[in-house]
Amino acid sequence: xxxxxxxxxxxxxxxxxxxxxxxxxxxxxxxxxxxxxxxxxxxxxxxxxxxxxxxxxxxxxxxxxxxxxxxxxxxxxxxxxxxxxxxxxxxxxxxxxxxxxxxxxxxxxxxxxxxxxxxxxxxxxxxxxxxxxxxxxxxxxxxxxxxxxxxxxxxxxxxxxxxxxxxxxxxxxxxxxxxxxxxxxxxxxxxxxxxxxxxxxxxxxxxxxxxxxxxxxxxxxxxxxxxxxxxxxxxxxxxxxxxxxxxxxxxxxxxxxxxxxxxxxxxxxxxxxxxxxxxxxxxxxxxxxxxxxxxxxxxxxxxxxxxxxxxxxxxxxxxxxxxxxxxxxxxxxxxxxxxxxxxxxxxxxxxxxxxxxxxxxxxxxxxxxxxxxxxxxxxxxxxxxxxxxxxxxxxxxxxxxxxxxxxxxxxxxxxxxxxxxxxxxxxxxxxxxxxxxxxxxxxxxxxxxxxxxxxxxxxxxxxxxxxxxxxxxxxxxxxxxxxxxxxxxxxxxxxxxxxxxxxxxxxxxxxxxxxxxxxxxxxxxxxxxxxxxxxxxxxxxxxxxxxxxxxxxxxxxxxxxxxxxxxxxxxxxxxxxxxxxxxxxxxxxxxxxxxxxxxxxxxxxxxxxxxxxxxxxxxxxxxxxxxxxxxxxxxxxxxxxxxxxxxxxxxxxxxxxxxxxxxxxxxxxxxxxxxxxxxxxxxxxxxxxxxxxxxxxxxxxxxxxxxxxxxxxxxxxxxxxxxxxxxxxxxxxxxxxxxxxxxxxxxxxxxxxxxxxxxxxxxxxxxxxxxxxxxxxxxxx
Ligand code: NAI
Numbered sequence: 001x002x003x004x005x006x007x008x009x010x011x012x013x014x015x016x017x018x019x020x021x022x023x024x025x026x027x028x029x030x031x032x033x034x035x036x037x038x039x040x041x042x043x044x045x046x047x048x049x050x051x052x053x054x055x056x057x058x059x060x061x062x063x064x065x066x067x068x069x070x071x072x073x074x075x076x077x078x079x080x081x082x083x084x085x086x087x088x089x090x091x092x093x094x095x096x097x098x099x100x101x102x103x104x105x106x107x108x109x110x111x112x113x114x115x116x117x118x119x120x121x122x123x124x125x126x127x128x129x130x131x132x133x134x135x136x137x138x139x140x141x142x143x144x145x146x147x148x149x150x151x152x153x154x155x156x157x158x159x160x161x162x163x164x165x166x167x168x169x170x171x172x173x174x175x176x177x178x179x180x181x182x183x184x185x186x187x188x189x190x191x192x193x194x195x196x197x198x199x200x201x202x203x204x205x206x207x208x209x210x211x212x213x214x215x216x217x218x219x220x221x222x223x224x225x226x227x228x229x230x231x232x233x234x235x236x237x238x239x240x241x242x243x244x245x246x247x248x249x250x251x252x253x254x255x256x257x258x259x260x261x262x263x264x265x266x267x268x269x270x271x272x273x274x275x276x277x278x279x280x281x282x283x284x285x286x287x288x289x290x291x292x293x294x295x296x297x298x299x300x301x302x303x304x305x306x307x308x309x310x311x312x313x314x315x316x317x318x319x320x321x322x323x324x325x326x327x328x329x330x331x332x333x334x335x336x337x338x339x340x341x342x343x344x345x346x347x348x349x350x351x352x353x354x355x356x357x358x359x360x361x362x363x364x365x366x367x368x369x370x371x372x373x374x375x376x377x378x379x380x381x382x383x384x385x386x387x388x389x390x391x392x393x394x395x396x397x398x399x400x401x402x403x404x405x406x407x408x409x410x411x412x413x414x415x416x417x418x419x420x421x422x423x424x425x426x427x428x429x430x431x432x433x434x435x436x437x438x439x440x441x442x443x444x445x446x447x448x449x450x451x452x453x454x455x456x457x458x459x460x461x462x463x464x465x466x467x468x469x470x471x472x473x474x475x476x477x478x479x480x481x482x483x484x485x486x487x488x489x490x491x492x493x494x495x496x497x498x499x500x501x502x503x504x505x506x507x508x509x510x511x512x513x514x515x516x517x518x519x520x521x522x523x524x525x526x527x528x529x530x531x532x533x534x535x536x537x538x539x540x541x542x543x544x545x546x547x548x549x550x551x552x553x554x555x556x557x558x559x560x561x562x563x564x565x566x567x568x569x570x571x572x573x574x575x576x577x578x579x580x581x582x583x584x585x586x587x588x589x590x591x592x593x594x595x596x597x598x599x600x601x602x603x604x605x606x607x608x609x610x611x612x613x614x615x616x617x618x619x620x621x622x623x624x625x626x627x628x629x630x631x632x633x634x635x636x637x638x639x640x641x642x643x644x645x646x647x648x649x650x651x652x653x654x655x656x657x658x659x660x661x662x663x664x665x666x667x668x669x670x671x672x673x674x675x676x677x678x679x680x681x682x683x684x685x686x687x688x689x690x691x692x693x694x695x696x697x698x699x700x701x702x703x704x705x706x707x708x709x710x711x712x713x714x715x716x717x718x719x720x721x722x723x724x725x726x727x728x729x730x731x732x733x734x735x736x737x738x739x740x741x742x743x744x745x746x747x748x749x750x751x752x753x754x755x756x757x758x759x760x761x762x763x764x765x766x767x768x769x770x771x772x773x774x775x776x777x778x779x780x781x
Pocket of ligand 1: 167246247267297348
């Protein structure tokens with residue numbers, strides 16, 4: 001027998017990692033846990049549930065189901081601790097975060113074993129991926145804490161954060177939530193998933209050991225009902241990772257509460273293989289994409305898209321590799337695929353796969369454990385893009401595959417999903433990869449690699465995969481707020497009057513849709529009065545149909561997103577020039593309507609603002625992150641898409657420009673609903689739009705009732721984000737209705753903003769007008 005043959009035929013012997021230490025720790029705690037509140041563990045409660053090892057079914061410990069009182073006590077502890085924690089300053093907090101990171105390193109092996117016991121993931125993964133990433137996250141965020149005051153100017157902590165996490169990466173999801181929150185001066189109440197709370201409880205012990213101030217981290221255990229209590233508690237922010245269905249409920253539950261919200265939800269991420277790819281590497285990548293953590297990964301490459309010419313070859317290489325995968329005892333260091341987290345999940349996966357009637361199902365022909373929660377690595381080929389298994393998140397070791405011919409078709413199929421978390425592209429042609437990456441609707445794109453994560457690079461999705469980023473500089477924004485102190489908004493109401501038009505010629509302003517002035521569908525209009533009681537003119541009252549037309553026009557104008565920042569800047573400057581030429585007329589109109597004077601200053605402010613965003617149009621750059629791979633992660637600022645905005649009433653012209661200009665500058669197209677009380681400055685502005693080379697559909701202007709238009713705007717599936725600075729009380733309505741496609745929202749919740757000052761422009765607007773896509777580009781030969 002040659003050495004080669006010996007290697008090829010040699011079988012693995014078992015190489016189990018000992019669970020003794022972890023089991024001894026559980027035993028030393030009586031295999032029963034309470035909650036960690038205000039720096040100490042509560043006694044195990046009567047209401048309890050068991051957590052077990054999915055590989056064996058053995059019970060590991062009994063956990064306590066939190067009551068409303070427990071959650072309230074935890075939130076109170078966090079509330080009391082928060083100002084003191086914030087007052088430590090970034091440098092003070094960085095010392096604690098560093099101590100946490102060090103302790104997580106010291107206890108790394110214990111945490112890896114505990115994670116594997118509780119979750120079923122292979123020890124190779126918990127030891128080499130999950131726990132090192134947890135440590136890295138705390139180290140990295142210790143750095144952000146240190147830099148906060150100097151580098152993140154004008155931002156302050158939100159307060160108390162309620163955090164609810166899933167079971168697929170128990171400690172890693174905790175780290176993603178807790179590290180940025182603490183770094184920025186918040187305190188937390190975290191609820192781990194009911195299947196996998198043990199490492200969170202061990203983390204609680206670490207917090208006590210390193211003498212993290214009491215109440216900074218609080219952990220309550222229990223099921224979804226406890227999650228709901230955390231969401232509804234008196235917290236300032238809710239951060240959730242989990243299923244899209246629950247994310248939607250949380251969006252609705254927090255609507256109008258003023259709580260900040262980030263949602264990291266499901267995915268059905270495409271894994272695209274071109275015929276010029278290094279096929280064996282792409283096969284190996286797939287092992288990471290879909291069999292990593294048994295496929296229970298929100299960003300799993302669960303939809304394989306292979307170029308037609310190589311499909312058969314690729315499938316046969318893939319099947320050969322699948323037949324080499326080792327499924328079994330997660331504590332065995334040679335195991336590739338471990339146990340599914342719970343029998344319930346095995347059942348869900350089985351049902352979904354068994355319901356598949358169209359494709360060819362291939363299950364790896366390998367030995368499977370006789371008992372425990374296991375599911376064989378599975379490939380389903382011959383599916384078409386609309387098939388259920390190409391659309392639904394299976395959350396198991398099941399890969400659904402289809403083919404494509406052209407790169408454009410690859411992009412089309414890849415984007416044919418309600419999700420948008422991640423995407424993977426395999427090709428040796430870097431031009432093709434970098435050309436495709438911006439076309440993919442996803443928060444993260446990996447080129448010739450997959451499932452790469454790092455604390456320095458933001459992670460998060462678009463569409464129904466949620467909003468907000470975790471990690472990187474952009475992740476910090478989600479744990480801070482502006483240091484301004486907003487006051488309750490004094491609603492501006494329309495002037496009333498009676499009598500004749502101020503002008504002899506009848507003026508009924510139309511809507512502006514798709515570059516044309518349009519009569520309102522309903523045929524209704526309403527008078528607008530001047531402060532002196534004379535009629536200033538009439539405005540059209542837009543209805544749902546007009547709104548739909550406007551969204552359609554904005555959607556069709558999406559080519560704007562591909563125009564250069566240089567071009568967008570020129571158009572914004574041109575608008576400023578044209579407005580300046582008519583400054584007197586605009587100022588006169590504002591003075592007549594408000595009756596207060598100040599029109600000249602407002603027009604000047606609007607011209608200034610156009611200049612500001614013309615300046616930003618080609619300067620709001622992304623970043624290149626130095627992630628620990630040979631390569632880079634490029635954080636690109638992309639436009640959000642079609643944005644609907646209800647403009648402020650306080651300053652009818654300046655407010656409109658303050659909303660429109662950042663959206664345009666960043667490449668979005670928009671549907672603006674003008675100030676309801678004083679819409680004429682906006683309708684006058686149509687003429688400026690018409691003469692400033694703004695492409696049709698980039699800006700669409702509606703007038704009418706904010707209250708009537710809020711819901712259809714927020715429900716519209718083609719609107720990616722809704723902003724509201726309206727005087728009308730529509731924030732809650734918008735946030736509730738936005739759960740249709742989980743669009744982003746930015747609403748005033750009845751608080752004011754000084755449109756004349758620095759609050760009316762700047763970083764906050766640019767951030768809201770963009771979304772970050774992290775494109776990972778490893779290189780080397
Ligand atoms: P889930 O979304 O129900 O659970 C995630 C967390 O939310 C858990 O801590 C749970 O206790 C909590 N929770 C449940 N209902 C809640 C509510 N109404 N309010 C607040 N918190 C609540 O996910 P589940 O049931 O564990 O898994 C179901 C499916 O969800 C999976 O098959 C998978 O498709 C998907 N999933 C996706 C994840 C992702 O990272 N994208 C993670 C976990 C699950």
